[in-house]
Amino acid sequence: MRSVKWTKRNSIYLAVLLALAAFLIYLPIGGSRRNINIGILVFIYIALGQSWNLLSGMSGLFSIAHALFYGIGAYGMSLMLARAGSNPLVGLLVGIGANLLVALIVGMVGSKLSGLYFTMALIGIHSIFYTLAGQLTITGGWLGISLPREWQLTRKELYIIALAIAVFMTVLFQVIRSSRIGTMFVALKENPQLAASLGSDIRKWRILAVLISATMASVVGSFYAIYMMAHNAEVFNGTVSLRIMMVCMVGGVGHIFGPWVGSALIIMDEYIRGAMPTEFASLSVVIYALVLIVMALLRPQGIMGSKIFQPKEVDVRAIENLDAREKTE
Amino acid sequence: MFLKAENVTITFGGVNANQNVNVSFEKGQIVGLIGPNGAGKSTFFKAVIGFNRVASGHIYFKDEEITNQEPYKICRKGISTTFQKAQAFPDMTLEESVRVGAYCRIKNKKEAMAKAQEMINFVGLTGKEKAKISKLNMYDRKKAELAAALATQPELLLLDELFAGLVPSEVELILKYVKKVSEELGITLLIVEHVLRVVMSLCDQVFVLENGQIIASGSPEEVANNPEVIRAYLGGDSNVAAG
Numbered sequence: 001m002r003s004v005k006w007t008k009r010n011s012i013y014l015a016v017l018l019a020l021a022a023f024l025i026y027l028p029i030g031g032s033r034r035n036i037n038i039g040i041l042v043f044i045y046i047a048l049g050q051s052w053n054l055l056s057g058m059s060g061l062f063s064i065a066h067a068l069f070y071g072i073g074a075y076g077m078s079l080m081l082a083r084a085g086s087n088p089l090v091g092l093l094v095g096i097g098a099n100l101l102v103a104l105i106v107g108m109v110g111s112k113l114s115g116l117y118f119t120m121a122l123i124g125i126h127s128i129f130y131t132l133a134g135q136l137t138i139t140g141g142w143l144g145i146s147l148p149r150e151w152q153l154t155r156k157e158l159y160i161i162a163l164a165i166a167v168f169m170t171v172l173f174q175v176i177r178s179s180r181i182g183t184m185f186v187a188l189k190e191n192p193q194l195a196a197s198l199g200s201d202i203r204k205w206r207i208l209a210v211l212i213s214a215t216m217a218s219v220v221g222s223f224y225a226i227y228m229m230a231h232n233a234e235v236f237n238g239t240v241s242l243r244i245m246m247v248c249m250v251g252g253v254g255h256i257f258g259p260w261v262g263s264a265l266i267i268m269d270e271y272i273r274g275a276m277p278t279e280f281a282s283l284s285v286v287i288y289a290l291v292l293i294v295m296a297l298l299r300p301q302g303i304m305g306s307k308i309f310q311p312k313e314v315d316v317r318a319i320e321n322l323d324a325r326e327k328t329e
Numbered sequence: 330m331f332l333k334a335e336n337v338t339i340t341f342g343g344v345n346a347n348q349n350v351n352v353s354f355e356k357g358q359i360v361g362l363i364g365p366n367g368a369g370k371s372t373f374f375k376a377v378i379g380f381n382r383v384a385s386g387h388i389y390f391k392d393e394e395i396t397n398q399e400p401y402k403i404c405r406k407g408i409s410t411t412f413q414k415a416q417a418f419p420d421m422t423l424e425e426s427v428r429v430g431a432y433c434r435i436k437n438k439k440e441a442m443a444k445a446q447e448m449i450n451f452v453g454l455t456g457k458e459k460a461k462i463s464k465l466n467m468y469d470r471k472k473a474e475l476a477a478a479l480a481t482q483p484e485l486l487l488l489d490e491l492f493a494g495l496v497p498s499e500v501e502l503i504l505k506y507v508k509k510v511s512e513e514l515g516i517t518l519l520i521v522e523h524v525l526r527v528v529m530s531l532c533d534q535v536f537v538l539e540n541g542q543i544i545a546s547g548s549p550e551e552v553a554n555n556p557e558v559i560r561a562y563l564g565g566d567s568n569v570a571a572g
Contacts, residue, residue, distance in 0.1 A: 183429060190419060191416055193416065194477075197400050197412075197478075
């Protein structure tokens, strides 16, 4: 039987996991309403972070306006519940359906354009939705839209659902990364020319990456609508997109646990704001921005990008004596 | 004909990088494409695999036109390549990198892994499967790229200066693998190469490009003794075969 060597890294992972599990169980039982809300926000950004991580970290399509997919998911749910008198399942599916349509357009544009132009196209489509959501009567304009009270859940129920979504998105990310799809996503990120020469249809994989990522963000957006019970076009706000990116960048782009670490740290600004005198509360953004600048300077690979969290690399030199032998033969 | 390029012209900004190039050969051969720097060898190569646009002319593979088709479609038809500057997926392990090639024809992960392992063993990189490509030396990277190209299960393999950047002892070793590709896997090879000794010792047929045009073709001996080739290649009356 193959023995598994217990490494220092495994010990760190286990300790962090146990501490995290204990904290997550304690929060809904003994935590205050504010702490539960912050917990839910952390889970929302973990799930959104996994969605962004898949598109930008794994597939290399830099999504600067990820709130687009999140907002569509939120409006899918709120419009179905508030305007059509439907149920959450229909709301969820409508959000996903609308997102798939938009993602198909973004994906098709993205597969034709690359780099900066893909980003610009995404910003353009995002602006259209942001403006329409703020202007149309059906969406309630800038005043927003309220959901019928019959769909209101308790904080604890919301907490459990949010946690389940965060865990599900994390597992989904890993399942995709270790599958054929994940390999092809990474291939098109790292060297699209080589991937194409090896028979990979770059266009198809890019569209698929946007579709999956948009669906993930849509589910989170739909949950957010139920959680808040009312929202306006600010779900499309650029700050949401910025936070999603920062969650991954601070935690570690492309790393499965990056959004967990990043989300926990980024959402800390909620605590900082709460601890500060009211007149200085807005300064928390300054602290938040400074932390990001320091991170960018000192640890651009993110916390989970640190060497200790990386898989142990094969000692190529140790194997190279085989080559030396081969050359002398 | 296995591959047939008919009057292929490739233009960049009004300048003809290739002009009325005609290249054709049968299955099972090792074919060389030589010429001085800037002759248009790699330009022609990239047109065959779909990366360069053919302005006029046609390219046929097994009597089917492949002119200006997308690279992934050409690969799926059975043409694979290695590039002049070794290409890689730097953050992937060797095994996963070769698996990208295997996925060209195999959808199942386990089967693709088995094919990747087979090709890794074939090029002599056994034991380095979990090493990141970025950690490999140039010689191993070239072999890794060759393994990935072979994993697509090509019928025609294009090798663009595979030997460039290698020391003579490594050239000899990799030459062994190239011969193995032809003899054991039965893959037809089209080789662009600067190391003339390699081309002359390896190839059944050689085409010579100068200023984007074919100036000679034939067996290595015929080409080596062609005065036009000697003039174009060496600018004098030296013997090309000695290269």
